Amino acid sequence: MDHAVTIAQDVDRDSTNSDEGQVHLEVDEKDSPVFLAWKGLTVNARRAKRPLLIDVTGKITNGFYAIMGPSGSGKSTLLNTLACRLDQGVSVKGELKLNGQDYSNAELKKISGYVMQDDLLNAHLTVEETLMYTAELRMPRSSTPEERTQRVQEVMRQVGLAHVSGVIVGSPVKKGISGGERKRLCVAMELLTKPALLFLDEPTSGLDSVTALSLCRLLRRLAASRTCVVVCTIHQPQAKIFHLFDQLMLLNRGEVVYQGPAQGALEFFDRSGFPCPAYENPADHFLDVITPNMTDSLEDLALKEAALRRHYQAPPVEHLLDIPKPLILPRDVTPWHVQFRVLLRRSLKETWRKRSTSYVLMAQTIVMAVLIGTVFLRIGTSQTSTVRRQPVLFFTVINQGMFGALIVINSFPSERMLSLRERAAGTYHVSAYFLAKITAETLSQLPVPIVFSCIVYWLVGFQAVASKFFIFMGFMVLCSTAATSLALAVSAVARTTDMAVTILPMVLEICRLFGGFFLSPANLPKYFSWLDALSYCKYTYVGISLNELHGLDLHCTPNQLNAAGQCPITRGEQTIKSLGLDYISIADCVGILIGYIVICRIIAYLGVRFLKH
């Protein structure tokens, strides 16, 4: 049979599992539902001195493929080239076809799954919830809830996660499922849509040998079922894992050393003059031969490479490049509003599970509100109250403009990495994710400024007018939202979490400095007016000051009367004038704060949408 590939099925000789017996299948490559072929691929990166891949030719048709090689040999680059997931600044030359046709990342995503090396998952969701949300986002929109539930149960059984379905995923600080189970969960998430191709980048890294073997046996079973072609990169597999592979692509310094049946590699190395000693792990032997060691001279190395090159023949691929076979693209896209609904539910559930943080924040808020309220208890309306009123108003702004921002800056970057993974898999639109995220965040943070206002307002004894109280509360809500929006924008634009954590305190400090209290807007030097305009603290401070001072009657005790026997300040409006706050109205402050929130969120959205660091 022409161009046939021999698939050594389930060659794990030590296995007692009945579906892992040794069976050989002859499969015509073009009959595979999907096949990839590439010829003369050279991959260059702008910042790299030499090509990452050099004139690589190969194919993927059916079975379990391993891309192996020493560190830096180009394994991930090859995998990412095939999966159309190369970084910006990396260019590809040569022919690369899927079913004999050029393809894009968008097309490939519909028929393939990709499991990244880092298993980024929602720490607070259970295994079943993680899969259910993924099913809702990624399974065809025609699927019914029952079908999705059934598929989730099926996949959990398939990958061996049924026994931990109700366990939370967890994180390094919160114990959840094990490392092996996390990897299985990542595989399960990709399997929900029944992909024809499954790419995995170093799936065994960080796993112990037993867990790694068990995961590879799972991949082996998937590949053997002939519904899914499995391609993974692997650094140095143990012998039992090596024997599970059907096909091997061995790379060294961006070049192919060997490609063909995994078992054939032993014969190839033997032929090239490097026989594998009895009882040695073939994978270790191959890497020993191709990796320069301390005793190798440059000539030895060149001789070894020449011997291997002499005996290597790239597999024939022309027949797979030239005859296009239609692709069956099964997945339709979940509508935007469904994505938003699912993501909002997911975000709210996560927030609820993380409620201990919210409780701490609320406790802090109550403590601070009571403290501020008692320090400035019942400030009254005497002349001395005019000296105490502005500091307490400003302090409320500072308090509400800080806590929320600090929480966002700590939690957003990790969530962002997760969203990058999900977006790369085509799970949802960025806008749906972003809107759901900020809606959930705003809803969860709403109680804090409300509780704060209820305590502070009445303890301090601001004007006892219902409308003024609700305006004060509204400003506190806007201030807290503006602070979180600013933190969101900073963390979306900063390149790293460290950078975001360094930049944000400085930005908050500037907002405080130009908050209208230390420097009255009227007395501010002209060249600082632009910084002044950027401070959400100022618009909150001016807004609540106008709210409190308008209509405020002040009185004097006898010893506070001036020489003429008059009370110096009898109306709040006098303070407004003397502080230079009469240049703007309360409505303007509200409008500007809303504009500020919208602009910060647009910047954050653009950062999340276009910056992929």
Ligand SMILES: Nc1ncnc2c1ncn2[C@@H]1O[C@H](COP(=O)(O)OP(=O)(O)OP(=O)(O)O)[C@@H](O)[C@H]1O
């Ligand atoms: N975007 C890039 N810009 C510059 N150099 C890059 C880029 N991507 C990869 N490289 C370089 O190309 C080489 C191959 O990288 P690749 O990640 O493919 O290796 P690998 O075999 O997967 O290594 P490892 O097993 O350590 O993950 C490395 O030397 C790497 O530093």
